[in-house]
Amino acid sequence: MDFVQQTHDAVRGELARLVIRHKRDLGIGGFADAEIVANVDAIVDSVWRRIALASAMGDTALVERFIWFGDAAAHVDEGQSVTNFDA
Numbered sequence: 001m002d003f004v005q006q007t008h009d010a011v012r013g014e015l016a017r018l019v020i021r022h023k024r025d026l027g028i029g030g031f032a033d034a035e036i037v038a039n040v041d042a043i044v045d046s047v048w049r050r051i052a053l054a055s056a057m058g059d060t061a062l063v064e065r066f067i068w069f070g071d072a073a074a075h076v077d078e079g080q081s082v083t084n085f086d087a
């Protein structure tokens with residue numbers, strides 16, 4: 001496995017842990033952890049789209065409700081773990 005793939009897998013793992021930790025907040029509380037891991041790319045994409053649409057429509061309440069997600073994703077992007085991220 002090359003460095004890029006290892007990095008991608010590490011980021012996906014961090015995001016999966018974040019989503020699992022907040023699955024009820026995200027409205028996917030009924031998903032098993034394994035389902036989240038298997039579909040983390042689609043879930044994260046859906047959350048980003050939901051935030052973008054809310055922003056475009058002026059739904060500041062929803063944007064503020066999910067601001068923690070953007071903060072946590074920024075930590076991941078900077079190579080930091082979100083395992084202990086206090087969202």
